[in-house]
Amino acid sequence: MELAVEARSLVKVYDGRIKALDGVDLKVEMGKVFALLGPNGAGKTTLMRILTTQLKPTSGEAFVFNFDVVHHGSEIRRIVSYIPQEMSVWTDISGYENLLIYAKIYGIDSGSREKAIEEVLRSMDMEGVKDNLVRTYSGGMVRRLEIACALLAKPKILFLDEPTIGLDPSARKAVWEKLTSFKKDFEATVFFNTHYMDEADLYSDEIAIINKGKLVKLGSSEELKHSVGGEVIVFGINGNDVGEDVLEAVRSSSLVKDVIFHNSELSVVVENAEIALPSIIDILKGKGVPAKKISMTKPTLDDVFLKYAGTRLDTIGRISEVTQVRRMIRRG
Amino acid sequence: MLVMIELELRRLKHDRTEIYSRAIQPILWIVVYGPIMGGVKAIPTGDIPYTDFITPGVLIQSTTFVSIFYGLTIVWERESGILKKLLVTPASRYATVIGRSMASGVRAIFQALIIVPVALLIGVKFVLNPLYFVSSLFIIFLASGGFAAISIFVASFMKTRERFMGIGQAIIMPLFFASNALYPVKIMPPLLQEFALVNPMSYVVDAVRSLMITGDLSNLPLDLVAIAIFDLVMFVIASISFRKIIE
CATH class of the missing domain: 3.30.70.260 (ACT domain)
Incomplete structure (x- = not known):
């Protein structure tokens, strides 16, 4: 089985003192949905930013489809799509225009551009609102537009940083339905960060629990729960x-x-x-x-988390904080 | 690179209030300050009227404002996730920086296109040569890229909007007053004269003034070389500092 992601004793230290990653070893097989589950500050975002070539690791190695993240960044950027936690579309232009700009950034040639945009709009159910300004979209719609933008590139692997943070339950469900169907259509690998246990439980093939910069347990949801007792x-x-x-x-x-x-x-x-x-x-x-x-x-994943990380996932403060950030961003 | 310019045009299409509100200040300079100071006849501007003399200067000051505050967009995009996402696309980082800087030139040109008609209305005599006019817009476009690159550089260590607003003002006003925008360099104190010599705004104003008002192109090659060097240096600095913005 080809590996989509591999990390070997990955360490990231910020400013010489904050240790965000403390020796992470990780393997993700191609075609899997992989969830990185952990509380605020566990190192999830840092790991994802290293894998998507935004940050360089302090030590250790990481590979995406066998490309080294340090030396072959440009090859990796051609086969991945990434959706950051905050928001990655321009709010003062329409949804369609966002897709058009990203299509050009991804270098989709003018002949197939219209068709590609139409396709992703249809698969995300956004044809009706494509000409509205993104400013007027709901949180769930913004996320779907971001997924649409990411899909334009037809990635081999999709990285999602907290894809449903701050969304209401029905919007979360809609986002996941879209992601699941995308995965089926393209046979792509999906790598996502989350602190929602139910999400990791329901939608992932494999879960890694991360706490304080270390992977503490790896396995399918069933395996993890059985391991508790x-x-x-x-x-x-x-x-x-x-x-x-x-x-x-x-x-x-x-x-x-x-x-x-x-x-x-x-x-x-x-x-x-x-x-x-x-x-x-x-x-x-x-x-x-x-x-x-x-x-x-x-046993729930919370029990699993309790056993291996020694603490319960504390989410409340985190969500309201991010919701605030998103609201602020939408206001512009 | 071009796609960033297209992005800017599309944003302008949806919302132009910023362009209009930023035009108010330069228009005041031309309509109020120019005629009053011109009436005093205190500043030797040769045989051209004072208001005509300062029109290019005020124009450049306002387009520079637009470019310097372009860094705000970068700060905003850093706060949202757009910059992170752009970094994970196949587009090169340098193309992103230069493209974004150049995109501010688009805004600057629109700004100029609002101010020029007002100047015409109050009787400023432009050189009536469309080629000269288009060339001066092109120079504004090029220079804006350089000033926007300054602002990207500033944005790399001023990571919040509030701080950026303050520093933006602090950059533009000295550039403006220590340039030939409002008065000829030779009536300045010696120290300021030397500063004006390395002030990129002086060269931009001189180039645009010769194309729009005087029609005397003898200094133009020097101005163009100065602007080109300025752009190049700033693009390199901005591209290097861009890394810092994202971390």
Whole structure:
């Protein structure tokens, strides 16, 4: 499998003292959707800016499609598209004009330019508003226009820095629908930074958790969650009496890792709750213990994050800050 | 490079208020200050009327304003993500810098095209030769590129808009008063005369004055060489400092 991105002991130090990246090793396979998940200040943006040739690493190496980011920047810039966190379109001209300017910057020749613009406008559902000034667009529309601009270049890999920050849930969903369909159509690799766990969970093939400049864990969402420990099934039982023999019976099942009875609740720790549930219900029925209600809790990425980074993702302050920046920018 | 100029034209198409409001100050110079000072006859301007003498100077001052404040656009684009995104396109960084500088020339020419008719209305006598007029616009365009490059250089260490506004004023006014825009260099104190000698604005004003008003082109080659050197030096400095803007 060809690698889209590779980093080897990457270090970036700002001004000789702020260590933004502290030895990052990373491999992203071609065609994957890769999420870099971490809190504010973890080094996500720095890593992305090094991979997109905007910054030089202090030490270590990084490659994008086998091109070295330090020595072959111009080759890399020809095959990547990048959407910064803030905003990358001009607000005092129309959406169509933005696309036209970017098409020319990307060097799309005049014969195919119109067609390319039409295509991306259609795929982003923006034909109706293409002649309006970007100033009048909503946050979600601006993002879609930025994606449209990025797609003009038909990139092999798309870098997105916090693609949905400050957007409302429906706009976030719309942006992701577009990104998913883009990925399918072009078989491109998508590399995105986020601090939204649900986004990393839902839309990525692989997740790297980054904290304080270090990658602390790498894997698919499922793998990460499993690594935290098992899932828990909780049975609400009528009355307070469950005999030791019942606990023994449940414990003897090969699917069960542990059983605890406490406060009329029987908690069963299993590898996979969906698979284990039917057989445990059978055991309880056989012992004449009816369950009044059943709930299952699965570990979330937040639990994963807690385990490996030692802290919960704290997002609130960050979002309002960026929303403010975007609002200020839109005002001009 | 050309695409940056196209971008500027498209922005102007949507919003021209800045051009109009910036035209007010130079028009005051020509309509109020010129005739009053001309009436005093205190400044030796040869056989051309004082208002005619200062028209090119005021014109250049206002187009320089436009170019110097062009750095504000760069500061804004740095605050938004546009600069970052431009850096990740196949376009070369130098083309981006020079293209953006030249794009300010487009604004400057539009500025000139508003002021010239006003000057005509109050009776300033221009050399009636379309070739001369177009050449002077071309010189304004070239010089604006250099001044905009100064502003990109300034923007590389003045990273907020407020600071930039202040420093912009502080650059333009000395250039303006220590040039031949309002009075001939030879009536200045010796120290200022020397400054005027290395002041790029003097050469630009001289070139435009000879093409628009006096029709005496004897100094033009020297002026053009000075402007070319100025542009070249500033483009190099701006391109180097551009790296600093993004980090």
